[in-house]
Structures are given as C-alpha cells and as structure tokens.
Amino acid sequence: MATSPRPTQPWQLSATELAAAVRAREISSTELVRSCLERIEETNPRLNALVDLRPEEALEEARRADERTVSGDELGPLHGVPVSIKINTEQRGYATSNGVPALAHRPAEGDAACVTALRAAGAVPLGRSNSPAFSFRWFSTNELHGRTLNPWDAERTPGGSSGGAAAGLAAGMTPLAQGNDIGGSIRFPAACCGVVGVRPTVGRISDWAPPAWADTPAGPVELDFPPTVHSCAVQGPLARTVADARLALHAMTTPDLRDSSGVPAVPLRPRPARPVRVRLVRGNGTVENHPAVDRALDRAAAHLADAGHAVEEVAELPLLTEAARLWALLITEDIRPMLPVVHQLGGDDIRTALEGHFAAAAELWGDRPDLETYINGWARRATLVTRLQELLGGDRILLTPVCAEPPFEQDADITDRDRARQLFPAMWPMTAVPVLGFPAVTVPVHVENGLPFSVQLIGGRFEEDLVLDAAQAVEDRSEVPWLWG
Template identity: 50%
Template sequence: MTTDNPTSSDSPTVGADLGDQLWRWNATELARAIATGLISSREVVESCLSRIEDVNPHLNALVEVRPEDALSLADAADRQRSSGAQLGPLHGVPVATKVNSDVAGYATTDGIPAFKDSAAKQDSAHVASLRRAGAVIMGRSNSPAFAYRWFTNNDLYGRTLNPWDSSRTPGGSSGGAASAVASGMVPTAGGNDIGGSVRYPAYACGVVGLRPTVGRVAQTYQSDEVDSSLSVQIMAVQGPLARSVEDVRLAMKALEDFSHRDPAFVPGARAAKLPGHRPRVGLVRDFGVAAPSSAVNTSLESAADYLCDAGYVVEEIELPVLAEAYRLWYLLCMEEFRLAMPLVDEVGDDGMKKAAEHYYAVAQEWWGNKPSLDQFIAGYARRGTLIRQLGGILESHPLILLPVSSEQAFEQDADIASVESMRRLMGAQASMMAIPVLGFPAMSVPTGVVDGLPTGVQLLGRRFDEDTLLDAATVIEAHAGTFTPIGPR
C-alpha cells in the first residue's frame, strides 16, 4: 500500500488566464466573484464547457449538455447582476442535475432507453430551488438504470468512469455527478441518496457529499403524477456533491427552500442546542458487519487526530444499531421495490436485473424468500425503536466518525460478478443503507489518496444538525486538504 498526498489544485489568482482557469475555481469563489463583477457567469460557463469538451468524451459523466441553453442562462444571470437585483447564493454558478430528477424540457430518463423521450413538464422541487438560487443548469449527470447500483452504467448512455482509475467505479447512483465534479466539469452537482447514492460516489471520486436529514431539503424524487413508495418518501433525500466543504454548505443554502410538493418536508426544523464546547465524537471502526481495510482504518485514525487537535473529544464506541438497520433496509426498501420488478423486467438493463437478483439472494438469508406482511409491518415498527436508540446515542456523542465503505472504490461491476461478490459489497456498504432507514444526516469527506485511489471518512450526526457535521468536516478538510479537480488517469 502506498500513500500519496497530491497537491490540491489551488484556484488561480486574479489576473491569471481566466478562460483556462475558471473551471478550477470552487463554487464559493465563483459566486463571490460573479456577484462582485470580477468575472461574468458567461466566462465561467464558457470555461466549464471547454473543460467538458476536453474530459467528458472519456469519462462520460455528463450525458446531456446544451451549451446554448447554459450560455443563455449565464447571460440572464449577468443581466440580473448588472441591474442590481438581489442575488441568490449560487447566482451564475454552473451545476449539474441527475437524470432521475425532473428538469423542465429535459427527459427524465433514469438511464433507460424506453424513457429517452419522457420530457419533464416542470422542475423537481429541488431543481426549482437551485434555479431560484441563481444556479446555471449545465447538463445532466449519468446514473445506473433506476438509480439502482453503486456502479454507473446503463443501456441508454453507457458507462461513467472514475477519473482516478477507469477500472474502478465512480460510485452510484450519483456516479456521473461525482465524476463531473472531481474532473472539473462543474463545481457542484446534485445527487440523491436512499442507499448511499450521494455519499459513496463522493467517496469513490475524492469529493465531498452530504446526505441531509429527511425533510431538510424539499424534493420531488419522482414526478408529481407518480405515487412514491413509503420508503422513498421517508428515506430518500437530495444532497449536494462538491470539491470542498464550504461549497456543500453553500449548496445547502440554495436547497433549503420551501415547497408544498414534498410530503416529508419540515420547514424551519432545527436540532436541539449543543453544549457550549466542542462535542464528543464517537469513533466506530466496525459495527459488526465488515472490518475496515488498512487504508480505511488509517483514514479514520487521521480524521480522529485532526478532530482531537481542534478540541473535539474522540472516544471509540460500539454501534450495533446500525447493523440491525442495515439488514432492515433490505426488508423495507427491497420488498417495496419488488413491486416495480415487472417494469424492471420489461425495460431494465441486464446489469440492473443481475444486481437485483444478487441483492435478493443475499437478503433472503435474513428475511426468507418472500417476507410476510407481518414481517414488513414489524420491520417498520422496529425502525421507530432504532431511531430512538440512535438518537439517544447522539445525545452523548453528537458526532459519529465511521467508514463510508470498508473498502476503497470497488472494481467495475463487482456487484454482478457473483452472489458472493455482492455479499462482500453489501457488507462493505452497510452504513450506506443503515443511515437512510433511520433518516439521519451523514456526509463523506475525503482524507487522502492511497494506491492511486481516494479514501475518506463518514460523519453521522443528529437530525437537522447538518451544521455540526459541516463544522467537523471543515476541520478534517483543513488538515487533509482537497484533492480535486484532477484530469482523467
């Protein structure tokens, strides 16, 4: 194992060749410079379009880019600034949206050929929030079919590559978003997370990804005409991916916007106040499902040291509640998804069908071949108990430091290689499923590069207390540095 510490790509100083360099700037720098008139949104969009032209043909991270539309939005943003209008937090800043989120006039394809002409009539609630914040929609990021895998590949658009190593997954399902952000195509992108789909791609590509509390960001995960399953309503969230913690914080300001269209939205919700000193952090290396690799364990130790240096009290704790919640996800979510399997059989791709077969094969060991309605009802009842248990632990340790995954980025298509391979992946990804079941916020923060692949840690916190997560992530980032944007390797 070799540990690399590549120098992060610092933003250029004023006076540099802006046309070549603006794609390197982070979203916070861009928003500030656009708002003050130092640069124009058009200059930024032109720079990002040039970067997309250079690297996207190889990475295939953005699957629908409309340069004329993006430039038109940029020009409108510049006119607004010149008029003295009040500007939103992402005014004039390029963002990418995911192919499973509605954007008016774009097809919500979900990576499925049968849906390639399914143009949305209106923006999803979270996309509308980005527009009101002034963001420039640059394009659509790739996703596996039905956003179902930790690998971003589908029959409509093909495979997205990890810019660090094309033989490894960029993560899923927001793999296109993570690859695009890491390679400098856009400074920030939207993702959604019901089973790690923000946190894992961020981890695999060396960027920051936040899964907010359920109800914090108003969303419409599916079009308003579709009845979303219960698990989607109470577990799925929209969250940002970016190259820095401050950019994730900025994106959250844009996303925390009221909408009546989300039945789970909780306007104005706040966590209980913290004590007036640095919180205690519970360090969890292994909660009883999969032991971390050497690289992951080293990342945990480094992050713990950084937090201790900043005055946090870090203590190793046990957290078996997550092991139970992980298995429960495969009852509650997967049994509801079984209702969609006829549609999958009709329009889904072979990779997704094989992944589903393997998921169900492993889950059968816990829940049987066909779980009963009684089991399903009892599972939801148990969910409430586990939420209370985790909430109690977070009263004494308002932050928990744990792995994102027990391994670094998986080999491409490891989930469909065999049932045994899927079993290994499911164990490695246990927290990706456990945390959504319980509805708490969590985020992925990079800490370094080992053997040419990013590694990092996950922070888990109290409901509606994203600020405490972001504060701790800022400490870790200040010590570890940032590792993107990078060119494809």
C-alpha cells in the same frame, strides 16, 4: 485539504469563490459557463460523467444571470454558478430518463423542488449527470448513456447512483452537483471520487417533483413510489469542498408541504459551547475493514482530536448494525412489486444486479418475508430513530467508514455472484443512515495507491451544520490533491 497550484482557469475555482467573483463582477456567469464547457469538452469524452448537454441553453441562462448582476436585482447565494442535475431528477424540458430508454422520450413539464431551489439561488444548470438504470446500483452505467468512469481509476466504480455527479466534480466539469441518496447514492460516489457529499435530514430539502410517467405498451402510466422513497430518500449537494457543500445545502433547503416528509420550517439549532464529542464506530462486527479504510478512520480521528473534539472509539454500534439490516428488508420488499416494470423496461445489467441484491437480502430475511415481518420492520425503525436521536442529541456525532472496502472494481455486483454478496455487508455505513433519516457527510481524508479514501460523519436530526463543522476540521487537516494539480 491540499489544493492544486494557484488556479489559472475559472473552472478551477471553488463554488464559494465563484459566487463571490460573479457578485463582485470580477467574472461573468457567461465566462464561467464557457470555461466549464471547455473543461467538459476536454474531459467528458473519456469519463462520460455528464449527458444530454445543451451548451447554448446554458449560455442563455448565464446571459440572463449576467443581466441580473448589473440590473441591481437581489442576487442569490449561487448566482451565476453552474451545477449539474442528475438524470433521475425532473428538470423542465429534459426527460427524467433514469438511464432507461423507455423513459427517455417524455420531457419533464416542470422542475423538481430541489432544482427550483437551485435556480432561485441563482445557479445555472449545466448538464445532466449519469447514473445506473433506475438509479439502483453502486455503479453508474446504463443502456441509454453508457458507463461513467472514475477520474482516479477507470477500473474502479465512480460510485452510484450519483456517479456522474461525483466524477464530473472531481474532473472539474462543474463546481457543484445535485444528487439524491437512498442507500449511499450521494455519499458513496463522493467518497469514490474524492469530493464531499451531503445527505441531509429527511424533509429538509423537498423531494417533491412533478408526476413521473413511463411509456408502456398499454400507454402512459403515472409512476407511484413506495414508502421507503418517501421516508428514506433525500436530495442533496455534492461539492469539492465542505464550504461549497454548506453553501449549496442552505441554498437547496426548501420547506415544502407537498413533500410527504417535508417540514414547514427547519428548526434553529443552537451551536454547542464546546467542540462536540465524537464516537468512532469502526465496524459492524460482521465484516473486516480494508487496512486503508482503517487508516482513513485513524487519520480523521486524529484530525478531530487536534481540533479539540473528544474522540471515543467503539468496535461497533449495534443500533447501526440493526439499521443496515432493516434497510435490506424495507428497501427490498418495496422493490419487489416493481420488478415486473424493471424487467420489462430495464436491461440485463439491472436485472442481474437486482438478482444479487435479492440474494443478499434473502441471507438476512429469507426468500419472501411475510407482511408481519415487513410491518414490524417499520415499527422497529421508529424505535431506532428515537434511540439514535437520544444518543446523539445536539452535541455528539458519529465517525464511521464510508465502506469497508476501497471503491469497488467496475461491475463487481454483476460479474460474480459471490463477489456481489460481499458488497452488501461492506456497505453497512451507507445503508444504516437512510433507513433512519439522519444527516451524514462524507469527506476525503487521504489518497492511497492512487485512490481517495473518505470517512462518514453522522449527526442528530437537523444538525447538518454541526456535522459540516466537523467535516471542515477533517478537511482542513487532510492532504487530498485535486486531479488537475
């Protein structure tokens, strides 16, 4: 990947470089946090990527990290490295607001398991990253914190729901970011902002968190989450480089049986003796790719072939097409019982966005799918999981678009109903993966007309390292400059 001229400021270094420098005492965590804070002060007023900043708290954590550096204590792999935490993730002392004013007044009493893992690895939380209200749009704006802009083009979405995380990374505010993904919410923002996003296998990184509460006229209410959250949602890292993403992924890996989908231990996966086979899936048979999207696929396929991978192209993979269609059923029907709460606590944007979502889902499943259809959808999901695992095994991966379009224009899902319906089919690569729970990585390939274009790589369950190896091969051969280059 093309890089900027030789870094002159700590915030310009990769997380991997920074972790090594802190460990070697070439830089202190305090110096690093101050450098990031200066970059935030310079760029965040325009982009609004990070919210609820508490500089003195971050500096105090950095000071404690520096004390451990010189004490001889064992240091974690991310020791002293700043990371942003998303506003829908529990972090002690911060409200898990999800961009909703009614949720902004109850500080979390503890950390989510993924935040605990980052702290245990030595990372220093620095800022909360913005998201859409209820974290349910492919855009990042809400009534509480306002709109996040894409550092490449303010008229284009930074992605959602981890848009603040991706925009902050791309602008150099933090070297790492935590996000979560149930419909592309790590991978799509990463692609929109030209960084790397990792969606791990369901269960690899614990999704456990302290109970969530909402203040309602009837009093505090503990929030329960529907089946798709437990079966499809994951926590994961966003980073500027594949190496940084790998480092953060392994630091965040937290076998945790409090998580209803958690595994007791991540299975050891032997590396194949030869480069894995790659199947390029160009489309889904229903939506045409933008030419720049096809060019990104062609370049990534050429890079992988140059690295020794055997690349085979198919026009579509019906299994993925069906999985994306199932996502529209299962997610939508799980949201339906929550609509009264969303309508009560949310603003006009999320209401309009959900109207568009339901209209698009109705084109596939009808206005009100019955219980039998919903149950059969879950049954079919299990069959598709088995079939995809059989297809991929431990020595094959898929190469797909991120989206059939470039990053969407801001508020494309709420400004025009016809335009909103076009987004749903275009995002099939983002929605097919979560419903099956497989790992996927988005990695930038090139820049065209001032926008980054990325591809998605999908592997078998718990084959994250295999997918990251392929992503590294793409990154090594790609030309995507940093914004400050």
